Amino acid sequence: MRSFNLFIFCLVLILIQLSVLGSFVSPARTPNLILVLAVSLVVYQGFEKYLGWIIFSGFLLDIGASWPLGSTSLLLILIALGIDRLNAVSNIKSRHLLFYLSLAVIFALSLFIFDWASVGLLNIERYFLKNNQLISFPVEINFDYFLKSAYTILGGFVIYFIIRKLEANDFPKIFQQKTSG
Amino acid sequence: MKFSLSKKTWKFIFAIILLIIVILVSSRGADNPAKGFMLTIASPFMKTFRIFSGGAAGFFDFLGSIGDLKRENEELTRENQGLLAENARLKDTEKENEILRGEMKLAPREKYDLEASFIIAQDPGSRGNRFLIDKGKNSGISENMPVIVSGGILVGKVSEVFSDTSRISLITDQGSAVNAEVIDSGAKGIAKGTFGLSLMVDMISQTDVIKEGDEVITSGLGKELPRGLLIGKIGKIDQSQDKLFQQATILNPVDFLDLRVVFVVKKFGNP
Numbered sequence: 429m430r431s432f433n434l435f436i437f438c439l440v441l442i443l444i445q446l447s448v449l450g451s452f453v454s455p456a457r458t459p460n461l462i463l464v465l466a467v468s469l470v471v472y473q474g475f476e477k478y479l480g481w482i483i484f485s486g487f488l489l490d491i492g493a494s495w496p497l498g499s500t501s502l503l504l505i506l507i508a509l510g511i512d513r514l515n516a517v518s519n520i521k522s523r524h525l526l527f528y529l530s531l532a533v534i535f536a537l538s539l540f541i542f543d544w545a546s547v548g549l550l551n552i553e554r555y556f557l558k559n560n561q562l563i564s565f566p567v568e569i570n571f572d573y574f575l576k577s578a579y580t581i582l583g584g585f586v587i588y589f590i591i592r593k594l595e596a597n598d599f600p601k602i603f604q605q606k607t608s609g
Numbered sequence: 610m611k612f613s614l615s616k617k618t619w620k621f622i623f624a625i626i627l628l629i630i631v632i633l634v635s636s637r638g639a640d641n642p643a644k645g646f647m648l649t650i651a652s653p654f655m656k657t658f659r660i661f662s663g664g665a666a667g668f669f670d671f672l673g674s675i676g677d678l679k680r681e682n683e684e685l686t687r688e689n690q691g692l693l694a695e696n697a698r699l700k701d702t703e704k705e706n707e708i709l710r711g712e713m714k715l716a717p718r719e720k721y722d723l724e725a726s727f728i729i730a731q732d733p734g735s736r737g738n739r740f741l742i743d744k745g746k747n748s749g750i751s752e753n754m755p756v757i758v759s760g761g762i763l764v765g766k767v768s769e770v771f772s773d774t775s776r777i778s779l780i781t782d783q784g785s786a787v788n789a790e791v792i793d794s795g796a797k798g799i800a801k802g803t804f805g806l807s808l809m810v811d812m813i814s815q816t817d818v819i820k821e822g823d824e825v826i827t828s829g830l831g832k833e834l835p836r837g838l839l840i841g842k843i844g845k846i847d848q849s850q851d852k853l854f855q856q857a858t859i860l861n862p863v864d865f866l867d868l869r870v871v872f873v874v875k876k877f878g879n880p
């Protein structure tokens with residue numbers, strides 16, 4: 429049941445990322461919910477347990493994107509492994525404020541790495557396809573990017589909270605009562 | 610010396626190799642069966658989510674803009690009066706044009722065969738320059754078809770087609786290039802997307818006279834796009850880096866962030 433809830437949660441997040449956020453925030457400020465989902469999963473219980481889910485959510489995002497299938501999953505796995513190595517994060521889970529501060533830093537840092545790496549990956553692909561139109565824009569650190577990071581961190585906290593509840597199997601209670609009966 | 614890797618490392622290596630293989634073998638566009646299949650399934654959900662979110666966003670915008678409505682209403686009334694006068698003049702010109710075309714035995718201008726489509730999703734890696742629409746190959750859409758709004762304002766082209774969805778690239782997309790013409794002077798150039806959601810017209814000869822506010826349309830050269838689609842109005846004029854050509858920013862009347870419905874031009878005929 430936990431897997432099913434997580435599956436539905438991934439699908440809803442993808443739909444929100446692709447179809448909903450664009451109506452409310454400009455593209456330069458759109459948070460990356462799939463990235464924070466992957467990061468939250470790894471921070472919550474480690475890289476190994478959620479490897480399949482990280483690949484799955486990456487694939488879902490690739491469906492709506494113009495880059496090759498598998499690109500997002502690859503980037504997510506690399507970032508997830510990096511976070512997994514930060515054992516310190518798991519050691520400070522008990523100290524709430526410090527933990528959430530670290531989580532915010534990790535979300536922001538992951539976003540920055542993801543954005544740079546995705547431009548790099550696309551340019552590598554274009555180079556091999558002999559496409560001269562390499563993407564020249566850098567990830568600009570401006571007010572828009574600050575807001576994007578802030579929204580991503582905010583979204584990350586919400587997603588982390590939901591994952592904790594889903595994994596503790598006490599959310600959503602109404603749904604569980606209906607299905608268990 | 611025994612060299613061994615942990616189970617976790619093996620999983621990681623296996624996943625990386627698998628994903629690199631998937632990336633290498635996965636093709637783009639309609640040839641990609643996985644993307645096409647998943648988009649067919651997801652398309653109705655995307656459309657529903659987009660419509661509801663668009664409605665909610667519109668409601669919040671409305672609440673926030675109540676104070677501006679009175680001023681906007683006055684401006685629109687003034688603009689409407691001007692447009693009524695212009696409409697009357699254009700009707701007269703249209704009649705005259707019909708008579709002249711008849712005299713000169715020219716074929717009447719063909720109307721566009723349009724396919725109305727909803728925007729259902731935004732390409733996450735495109736910074737707002739690419740969208741998914743809810744019509745695809747099954748509705749007769751193919752690559753490079755022009756995409757317009759409001760009966761004749763060019764917004765982009767179809768860049769990828771799946772069975773029930775398509776991806777459109779806006780004219781503001783980096784790499785987008787459209788043959789353009791300035792109506793007043795007849796100056797020809799290339800309208801291309803620049804960084805972000807802006808547009809510019811380049812390669813205008815130094816001998817051509819262009820000024821701010823001139824309208825820029827598609828020239829119809831290359832036969833990919835019909836002639837006469839509005840691209841925008843000339844903004845700031847500048848020289849190209851090598852000083853051989855003039856270039857200018859284009860102010861497009863469309864709010865690309867607020868696009869809900871677009872029209873794909875399936876068939877057209879340049880006069």
